Amino acid sequence: MKDVAVFDRRRIRRRFGRAADEYADRARLQAEVAGRLLERLDGLRFEPTTVVDLGCGPGLQARALTERFGKAQVLAMDLALPMLVRARRQAGWRGRRFARVAGDAHALPLARSSVDLIYSNLMLQWSDDLPAVLNGLRRVLKPGGLLLISTFGPDTLSELRQAWAAVDDAEHVSRFTDVQTVGDCLVRAGFSEPVLDTDWITTTYSQPRGLLDELRAIGATDAMRRPGAGLTTPARLRGMLAAYETHRRPDGLVPATWEVVYASAWAPDPGTPIRSIHGGEEASVPIEAIGRRRRDPESSR
Template sequence: MHTKATASPYLLDRHKTRLGFERAAHTYDANAVLQREIGHRLTERLDLLKMQPETVLDLGCGTGAISEHLLKRYKKARVIGLDLALNMVRKTRERGGWFRKPHGICADVARLPLRAQSVDMVVSNLMLQWCNDLPAVFGELVNVLKPDGVLLFATFGPDTLKELRASWSKVDGFTHASRFADMHDVGDALLQAGFRDPVMDQETITLTYSEVRGLLRDLKGIGANNATQGRNQGLTGKARLQAFLQAYECFRWENGLYPATYEVVYGHAWAPRLLPSPLPEKFIPIRKL
């Protein structure tokens, strides 16, 4: 007897993901308080990397805040902003000065349109959680990075939006948020793809809201729509939304504020070193018996 394998309800719909960010390109900056703060903390870690890269890739560039920082930090580098959403790429290309702006590419990280060994550094702020297959994505990055190139990233861990997920679980059986990879699983995926010397750490950041609807507005404003395959394909009715808001009440603090937890995973890893070419056969010493 054969059973048909069913896809995980947490697999992300790439079209739905892209559409959410396309629509949010003009509202993203006004709502991306957390994303800016994490981006600031991420780019501070560049101080530890004593590099002067020629080409830097901002992977999942959004509206280009990281790309603009990279232009200022590495004044001679070519900065490329890559995003799945074309409207985000257009915003990124508006960054910078008159004579120097980021290059923009609209593409899927699973199929990078870049030459092998053409990038010295990849910086990615809160994009990897939108990928279904981390080892495959990391494999793409190993391919485009030069030997000894570096990947620096921030992504979300499993405790992210735990209050939202727990509240919705009391209302229905649909998926309402992505399933975020554990820090150790991300590290294993890096090694599986061929990266070396990964360094990982995490922190928890809690945002607070005077009302839960404020959290929902922020998520919509940055384009972080529910793109899971197991989501409710119809509209969320008033009764179900009210039941969700009521369930969230159990998380309200004594001061009346509602928390939204984000587990932030930071990491960096190095591309494989350039191995020395093997000696020509005539120079291989032969051991005499």
């Protein structure tokens, strides 16, 4: 995905680490989306034994997954260590089944075919290499395992993007991946039966600064690498805030739009190839299957 900017992952780790103490109280949108994502498990005849909450934050959803799947081993994973410290407090008396691991979605510290369910709420938008991340998720899922994710679509923070565009030509808001691209990446990674849908959610504020304060409090400020980019001056910030006022609604509030993309998909049978980002294919077969497969001369190549 060459058209997507490169994120500074150390900056992401620091910002979310600093936001760990306030995150649970301030991340109202993230909590709403998490609830909608969990609802997609309703009605499924699916009892995982190993569950990963990837990008777990302070552990609220890891706790919910532990309560939903009482017999499963739940693993809360996050890039920021302070988030994992907060997640420990969420574990409560169920902490023996609520493990915590520091890990990066781009280099998962998990064994191949070791996980039944990967749940990831509003984390993938911080990746600039979605195909590689999805290949990695496919690698660690067991055949028949479920991937359940949410991420932001391109309409997200459109008002903020427009307000900044009225001030300068710099890119102040991260770019987000559209639902079609997410679906294409799932298919290329070899996932089966992908189901995708999109919500548009609006949060409101009395002043545009309220949105900026909320983003800063949860660590969700811009983290793209831009060589040569300078600091935002007070004058430009004032200009942006003034431009944002053009979006004020008749009820006196200013809106922020969030396009949320939800996706679920299943890991396919053993041996189904993963299409790498370099154009090749990687197939895997369980060790125990070697030696038991009957050779069919007509199907050999």
